[in-house]
Amino acid sequence: MLWSLLLLFALTLLLPLIPYAVAYVNPDAGGVPNPGSELWREVRHANVGTTQVQGVDSGVLISEYGERWRQYRMQQLAPWGAMVLGAMVGIFIVYYLVRGKIRIEDGRSGKRVRRYTTTEMTVHWILASTFVLLALSGLILLYGRWLLIPLLGASGFSVTATVCKLLHNYVGLLFAAIVPIAFFLYLKDSLFNLKVDGRWFMRAGGYFGGEEPSSEKVNAGQKMWYWVAMLGGFVLITSGLLLDFTNLFQQGREWLMGAHVVHTIASIGVIAFFIVHLYLATVGVEGALESMVNGHVDANWARQHHDLWYQELQAGQDSTVPKEGLKAGGTHAGGVASPLVKD
């Protein structure tokens, strides 16, 4: 009984090895492999054949890249993008509830100082409006199928999506024109000053407690936003032009899918930073928005948030800058009496 069981066990292990043994002794015994199998394996990797049909990518019989792009768009971009943007909005709701609006500590002085020129404001708002239009239309095209079709119906959303597509494709060109202008216009103020900005970053700008570190006309966070927006903008413009002008050099699907992946990752990144900027410039910091609305800020706001810039203004020739503000600020956190200035 035991022997028969052992024999059975041994046979179970050994019998499946027979074909390997046969193949080892006589490699040709397995028959000739189907040459077609090799051919179709190659075809799956987008081998280009010949065809009488004239068109972009017509010679490609089967392309696997589309499936990879589908996985990217449906299983990575859509859910992860929503999580990133949702988390950013969530963080600022919580931040607002915990920290509240960052006030002008000494109250308004009633004296205003010039912060931005008319050109700077105009370029800012052209950039801002084109960016918001592009971001919204892009997000609607990405998420509308889930969010808006239940509300508007398929036909209704089709109209919305058509408008969004047209807006995105035409306003994109305006965005492409304004970003280089913005780049050179704000470049001077946005170059990092390692000493001041390094310290600002170490203290996280004082947003999470501690006194607000010194900053120049533009603080380190704003400089970072400038670089994210500008470099992200160039990536968005380059990839966007490839997608917008498909007849540029008759780029095929692989180019378009690659451009789409780059475009969407960059856009989620820039929109995430934009949420930070939007919050801090409007509800987050009292007295910040008016700098871009009428070009002026309150002297106390300038002293509190951009002390080094304010000192520069006081040292300058502009007679409208109150000279006595310097003394008043000495006793307050975030005022000019920071250790860095004493250096």
Place this chain on the structure above:
Amino acid sequence: MARMKFLCDAERCIECNACVTACKNENEVPWGVNRRRVVTINDGSPAERSMSVACMHCSDAPCAAVCPVDCFYFTDDGVVLHDKDICIGCGYCFYACPFGAPQFPKNEAFGSRGKMDKCTFCAGGPLPDNSPEEFAEYGSNRLAEGKLPLCAEMCATRALLAGDGDTVSEIFRERVTWRGASGFAWGWGVAYNKPGIRRGYAVEDKATGGD
């Protein structure tokens, strides 16, 4: 219920492009749009094969999955169709489709492509069957008349098969059984009885010197 399928037998396709012409004529598709095309791989070498390809009416269709406006739908016969009145011409279906089936009448500046057009398995679109409106937008609706797609009906070598998946695969299985599946049926080596060059294309190419 039938599950409609195309199958192109690469051992039989002779790249005559009759399917392409038949489709274009039957459906009166716009200039620049070809719902079907014949692709030849390894043109001129002993491993040459041709395949007629159009929309393969996938069960898990990538075009339908990525469509931002959800304009695709599936008929009871498993045919993938789309609503041109909803389509916004974004081109995403063209990216996602492995077969390059979605076609666009235009390729102009500012992403202007026009409404997507593709093989309908000669099953028209969402408009009333065989109405002039349906014909103008989607072409012929032969399925509603009990006929199969014209490309396959026209195929002279019966390389292109269309119909219920069970029937199509039965026909193909029978063919493969008769001619053998391991590639003996094709090529110079078989015709001139040179056994050494039967195995695979690599050997064949060397032996024939690209003849």
